[in-house]
Amino acid sequence: MSQKDASARSWLASQPPGVAVELTATRVAGVALADSGGSRVVTAHAIEPLSPGVLTPGLNAANVHDEGALVSAIRAVLTSLGGRTRKVALVLPDSIAKVSLVRFEKVPAKAADLEQLIRWQMRKAAPFRIEDAQLAYEGGVELPGGGREYLVTVVRRDIVQSYERACEAAGVQAGLIDLASFNQINAVLASGESPGDWLLVNVASDYATLAVVRGGDVVFFRNRSSAGERLEPCFVINSSAQAKQCARVVGLPSADYERSRGFHRAIVER
Numbered sequence: 001m002s003q004k005d006a007s008a009r010s011w012l013a014s015q016p017p018g019v020a021v022e023l024t025a026t027r028v029a030g031v032a033l034a035d036s037g038g039s040r041v042v043t044a045h046a047i048e049p050l051s052p053g054v055l056t057p058g059l060n061a062a063n064v065h066d067e068g069a070l071v072s073a074i075r076a077v078l079t080s081l082g083g084r085t086r087k088v089a090l091v092l093p094d095s096i097a098k099v100s101l102v103r104f105e106k107v108p109a110k111a112a113d114l115e116q117l118i119r120w121q122m123r124k125a126a127p128f129r130i131e132d133a134q135l136a137y138e139g140g141v142e143l144p145g146g147g148r149e150y151l152v153t154v155v156r157r158d159i160v161q162s163y164e165r166a167c168e169a170a171g172v173q174a175g176l177i178d179l180a181s182f183n184q185i186n187a188v189l190a191s192g193e194s195p196g197d198w199l200l201v202n203v204a205s206d207y208a209t210l211a212v213v214r215g216g217d218v219v220f221f222r223n224r225s226s227a228g229e230r231l232e233p234c235f236v237i238n239s240s241a242q243a244k245q246c247a248r249v250v251g252l253p254s255a256d257y258e259r260s261r262g263f264h265r266a267i268v269e270r
Contacts, residue, residue, distance in 0.1 A: 017085065017087045017088050017089045018033050019032050019033070019078070019081060019088045020088060021078075021088045021172075023057075023070070023090070023092060023093070024050075024205070024206075025050070025056060025093070025206045026049065026205050027049050028050060028074055028077050029045070029046070029047045030078065030081050031081075032045070032082070032085075044083075046077045046080035048073040050070070050073055051066075053065055053066065054070055056206075057093035057095045059127065059156075060128055062162070063096060063162055063163070064162045067169065070166045071170045074170035088172045088174060089176040090163060090164075090176065091178060091179070092160075092180070094179050094204075094209045095204075095206065096156075096159055096179075097155045097223075098126050098154045098155070099153050099179075099221050100121075100122065102121050102149065102152050103143065103149045103150075104117065104149075104150070105143070105145065106145075106147060107146065115137075118150060118152055119135060121152075126154050132158070134154070134160050136153045137151065138151050140217040140218060141214070141219060149219075151218050151221070153179065160177065180204070180209075181200060181209045181223075185211060185213060188213075196215060197212070197215075198213055199211070200212075205226075207224065209223045209224075210222050
């Protein structure tokens, strides 16, 4: 996942907004940024809880069940942040998207041909019609002989639109839309201090994601719903038991868990 390709993961490329809003099953969170000495700093943040059932993120079903309550929460967060903005970066749960690593031994020379080939591959993987999906991709690991792996994200278009409508009703436009784990990976890469190989663990109340990053590229990505098991949000593994729970929730086979334990230990030691 290289910084030069960062815009390929977002469904609407634009100048980064100064306000970001994250929606989850349990809360709406917001952060305001400002330029300071050539870097961006946090100037305000806010969280507004959501009642159970207002929002149930999912891949292939309606997500927003009480638009009025969601809009009120977004407005409350924006008010707490202060200032006036018309455009926000919208961060959505990983569980609304199908993320796949697609590998081609030969890459078409034309971008349009490559996108058609990726759509054809994802048609077999997505649990909904690819014609009804919003698709984004970026180049990943380069393969010998001119091939390449691509990180591909597909989301039902109507699900994305339901989140956009809630933002519009709250008085803002979602100028950039992305997934929670992609944003966390970008934050590490932007710091310039990421190790060569590392593991991101993103545990929300209703899903868990594991992503392995190597040399700036995602080489493994697995997301799984918690299936009713309550999870404690975390971003860094701090115990072997927690690592095993995360691996179990995302369906990581025990053999794969054992092979990746070096990443777990590295994060624990840091």
